[in-house]
Amino acid sequence: MDVLRNAVITFLFLGFLNFSTLPWKNSVPVMNFKQFEPELNKKNDTVYLVNFWATWCGPCRDELPAIEKVGEKYKNEKFRILLVSLDMPNQINSRLLPFIKTNQISSDVILLDDPDQNNWIDKVDPGWSGEIPFTVIYGRDFRNTYNTSFSFKELDSIINQKLNSP
């Protein structure tokens, strides 16, 4: 019975994620850190880029076009982008969704709503001060973190290398 229940929940959840990938979203999944943490620890052949950002963060906004362009370039490869918004939960409708629509963001976006930041920042990376943007790029055998604002050229060369390293 539990198996069936879990299957139904998984099915609903997957449906929710698929829905969220549709351009242009009219909602974003809201997660606490515990719900979000598996996104940082997948073990398979895919290269994951997890970017912490917010609409109020200038350097984050500056690098989003580069991230989007890389996502478009490698859309048929084993590469997945997750944009983790740290916008205020009460500004989803007033700021986040309009931003996603205006900038036609096609990468997946979630909102991380977990105010106990001192507890989870180290779980993302002990070297992270909490300043955004912050990006984790990882795969089965590697994990790199970046606290800079990417240009397309920089990010393209990183992803290209990660996808093609033997």
Next chain:
Amino acid sequence: MRKLIFVFGLSLLTLAFTSAQGYKVGDKATDFKLKNVDGKEVSLKDFPNAKGFVVVFTCNNCPYAQAYQDRLIDLDKKYKSKGFPVIAINSNDPQLSPEDSYDKMIVRAKEKKYSFPYLFDETQNVYRTYGAQKTPHTYLLQKENNDLIVRYIGAVDDNYQDKTQVSNAYLSNAIEAVMAGNKPNPSFTKAIGCGIKDKAKRT
């Protein structure tokens, strides 16, 4: 001329070094002299009766800094009389963040009726020396003989969204600990914040 270039290079190096390092808990903090919103210069030595200071790197524009404006007023009201006044500092480069200009600081301080100095770190040297990375970023200093010792670095508390839901008021707890002669625990916390706007680190 060559000597001048050498000195300039050396000071740049020093800047880069301090910017990457900054203070750790237990370090001696240096005083500063910065312009307040009332036009007067303020230094920590102007407070001979203070037992220490709550130095907060903050600004006008950052939503996280805004979320803590009222809490800084509360902290100052509660602890100034006990010898730990709040000293707020805006280190953002107004060319990168026009909302954080000196004139806009004056407006904000009036609007919010700040009970504490709100200082403009125009050269950005103070935030670099302290190692502040974002707003808000707090440093609790305690006077010891003629020194200022860093006792706590980090966030105000563990809930930026709602002060009624705070379960650990890190900064107040640290002040209470220091007043009781104890070491704050934790003495270092992390939080999400807006990076301090500085052309030198813009990539």
